[in-house]
Amino acid sequence: MAGRYPFPASPNGWFGVSASDDLAAGDVRAIHYLGRDLVLFRGEDGSARVFDAHCPHLGANLGVGGRVCGDGIACPFHGWRFDGTGSLVEVPGLDRPPRAGATAWDVCERNGRIFVWHHADTAPPSFDVIDYRPDESEWTGWRSNTYEVRVHVQDLTENIIDRSHFSTVHDMMPPEGQQFEVRFSGASMIVDQRLSVTAVSEVGFEVDTTTTTCGPGIVAVEVSQDPIDMLTYITQTPINDELTEVTLCFSMKRLEDEAATESISELNDRVTNLQFTQDVPIWENKVYRERPIVTKIDGPVAQYRRWFRQFYSNGAERVGT
Ligand code: FES
Ligand SMILES: [Fe+2]
DSSP states (O other): OTTTSSSOSSOSEEEEEEEGGGOOTTOEEEEEETTEEEEEEEOTTSOEEEEESBOTTTOOBTTTTOEEETTEEEOTTTOOEEOTTSBEEEOTTOSSOOSOBOOEEOEEEETTEEEEEEOTTOOOOOSOOOOOOTTGGGBOOOEEEEEEESSOHHHHHHHHHOGGGHHHHHOEEOOTTOOEEEEEETTEEEEEEEEEETTTOTTOEEEEEEEEEOTTSEEEEEEEETTEEEEEEEEEEEOSSSOEEEEEEEEEBOOSOHHHHHHHHHHHHHHHHHHHHHHHHHHHHOOOOSSOOOOTTSOOHHHHHHHHGGGSOTTOOOTTO
């Protein structure tokens, strides 16, 4: 974000790198996130793994022609073989391999997505990825849409508490006696609000939503409006200094009426993606104001930014100070 933001492009936390369904056992993919070349693969044991892409030998990219071997992966260049922890276990033609290894990242697979833990100082994970839909079979499969946006993840989640943009950008009217509560708890910010969505019908359709972030890379929006339970699950992963990949996933608890389930899913998918794309031109062209003028009708911007600082390693905590 050279010059655009006064903090690093990649905060510390869990970041989504793939849908679970897109990676079968034996699959190998070269991926680029968090400013790094990485290799993502699923071992024969069924576990997803992420290593730094370039082989410690002569630097081949393990993601381009690498082959899954047991839990680990073999390099396409000279066949060095690494186990599931990244340790070098075999060098073809050599009795005993030198002590070496590929750097393995912490990986967590949950909610139909694969996450890696990123920490600027390589500290181990300090929080878990929150689990949703424990009774998965009662929910519809994920519908997902992916975008690349020129914005920092901190600006993306600041949007959640920026209540004064809802009516101008999103055509949403706060209902009478509106509820808007923001709580900060560890790695989570939790926002409870009642919203009237005028994009759905002219009179507005009122919904109670709970939005829960899980570190800087995950946002879950739950709508519970008897008999409807819906979950919009968003992963936001820095690609490099400029771009962030955002994936919006949607799932709802199946209603008895299959056609109704389908049409509500479709409508929600359309509204969510419309609302997201409404924000994009603002995000891509804004600057970051370290000392914004905040009024009482805005959300708790300063509080949010103070809370977000926990995701930067020491030395990077310059926001608003
Ligand atoms: S570069 Fe990977 S084995 Fe030689
Ligand atoms: Fe928005």
